Amino acid sequence: MTPSPLVPGRGRLPVRIPWTSAALLAVLGAGTVRAGRRLRAVPVLPLPPAGTASGVPRASGWRLLTARGVEADAATFLAACAHADREGLAVLDLLPGDLGAERALGLLRLVDPARYREDRLGEGRGAGYAVLVSDGVLARAGVDAAGPAPEPVRLLELIRRLKEYAPDATGLAIAPGLSCGSAAAEGPGEASGEVRAAELRAQGLPPGALAAAQLAGLALLAGVAVRQGRWGAAAAGLYWLQPYLALGGPGTPLRPADLGPATAARPVRSLRTALRTAAAVARTSAAGTADGARAAAYRADLAAGTERFLEARRPDCPWCGSRELSVRVRVPDLLQGKPGRFTLEGCGDCGHVFQNPRLSPEGLEFYYRDFYDGRGGEGAGTVFGRLGASYRGRAEMLRPHTVPGSWLDVGTGHGHFCNAARAVWPGTRFDGLDMGDGVRGAERRGWVETGYQGQFPEFAGKLAGQYEVVSMYHYLEHTRDPFAELDAAAAVLAPGGYLAIELPDPESRMARLLGPAWLPWFQPQHQHLIPAGNLREALADRGFTVLAEEHGTAHQGNDFFGAVALTTTRLAPDPDRPWAADPAPGPGGRALARAVRAAALPCFAGAAVLDAVRSAAARRADGGNAYRLLARKAPR
Secondary structure: OOOEEEEOEEOEEEEEEEHHHHHHHHHHHHHHHHHHHHHHHHEEEOOOOOOOOOOOOOOOOEEEOOOOOOOOHHHHHHHHHHHHHHHHEEEEEEEEOOOHHHHHHHHHHOOOOHHHOOOOOOOOOOOOOOEEEEEEHHHHHOOOOOOOOOOOHHHHHHHHHHHHHHOEEEEEEEEEOOOOOHHHHOOOOOOHHHHHHHHHOOOOOOOOHHHHHHHHHHHHHHHHHOOOOOHHHHHHHHHHHHHHHHOOOOOOOOOOHHHHHHHHOOEEEEEEHHHHHHHHHHHHHHHHOOHHHHHHHHHHOOOOOOOHEEEEOOOOOOOOOOOEEEEEEEOOOOOOOOEEEEEEEEEEEOOOOEOOOOOHHHHHHHHOOOOOOHHHHHHHHHHHHOHHHHHHHEEEHOOOOOOEOOOOOOEOOHHHHHHOOOOOOOOOOEEEOOOOOOHHHHHHHHHOOEEOOOHHHHHOOOOOEEEEEEEEOOOHOOOOHHHHHHHHHHHHHHEEEEEEEEEEEEOOHHHHHHHHHHHHHOOOOEEEEEHHHHHHHHHHHHHHHEEEEEEEHHOOOOOHHHHHHHHHHHHOOOOOOOOOOOOOOOOOHHHHHHHHHHHHHHHHHHHHHHHHHHHHHHHHHOOOOEEEEEEOOOOO
């Protein structure tokens, strides 16, 4: 070992570690330790006795669905049933004992087994080879278990769906006696790009972005290995050996059949996987995925122009009647890229911000279409499913004041809040109301007891006095007449009931800093952005007393990330959007869109860091981009 150089009067110089190599070592080391810890947290079924007869009997109340080429013996099936019964599970994904190394690492990156079951909003994850399901869940989910065994990608899709119907009764277990069999790929680099891309999509992951990120990571590792000496080589070596370090230790319950080859050839296999996946995504994009019937319907809607979707501009403020109006922002549709341009004006007297001219009911239908349901339904559901901390904060706001027996969530969407709030209030009856079809799905999944579809004021008479709590979380800003909505809430609440409201804060400093790229403007969907003082006065006029007001804890950490997303959509809209005014772009246009999105990846990473800092500051200073109010209706 070469000794460190001496400096007269100072002793040895400190060892300098290049920051890039240090960061990579820290990230890879933490990931390796995390994978090992998570693996040890996965329950292991008893190993079936030698000589157990093959074939799976159909036990009462359970079905074992296996991928094509996977066979489970009777002992494994019965052990899985016993484990599920003992743990109170309705869905149990079984990990074969010889599960491939990269597939195992990928699953452990996505799932923390210690928290998986309790995470009611967490997406269903599995290995894609075998899943045990109760007959009741299969029936409610509308799954036909008959027919030939599916490919692993179909089981990956199925486990995501099944967890929605058993949000707190879905688990994982390692089945040592179960083998991947002929369903196992020879390795991640051996599977076709189309198969890999399909598996990522089945898990709700973007294959193009992940392939680009994987290629960028491999390039970074190669660069530090060449340029940063032993520290760079150490980082590259840690990546190389990660499968063995995480999965090959003594006592590891998994025994990947490909652990040796997967470790020895990891860089080559990873590069091949990323290149094949990227090529498959490019081929799919070039072929186009726009729905012909949907595109034809949009062309018919757009033939008469978008001006007809806007009402006449009003000269006064809809909140206070003042004529002191000024333009806050003018923006196109940055959410979906549909044609049209929209203006938000602010009142100089009361501070109310509103869309002017506002969309007509026909315009709202046009611009909402394929956002929360239809083409954009899965993406919207994924976003809502990642707001668990926010949902819990909303539900916890009631703790000092009441134990709710009945709760109506207005603007419930797909019912994510009600699903999450059951962990806080397990004895509460949650109902939901919304305009979209998502509320019906929430009812089928059991996330709400009853789903009402339609406009809230239309249900005011039918539901009068029936609820102890009514919530409107990021709903009031979407409505055409906020006063009518508040009147409906007052009617539906029982005397002494509670009204919980959360809204974007138009007085946020980020609104001026980011201008049109501030996500909460959310044009063209947001019709009204109401300052907290205005809302307090409106509630007092209706006999409510405000009990609590929160700003910092209501902050949604998406200011900078949202700005990057909106800007990227503006520069590189989805080439396959069925409402595009121009014909689908050629290969050059698609390549340019991919280049813009790839260039945006480091911007997203930087935005995420800025949002984390901004969120911490907002919570400390009790100021952010949103606020919550809890008010009580006067008792009799």
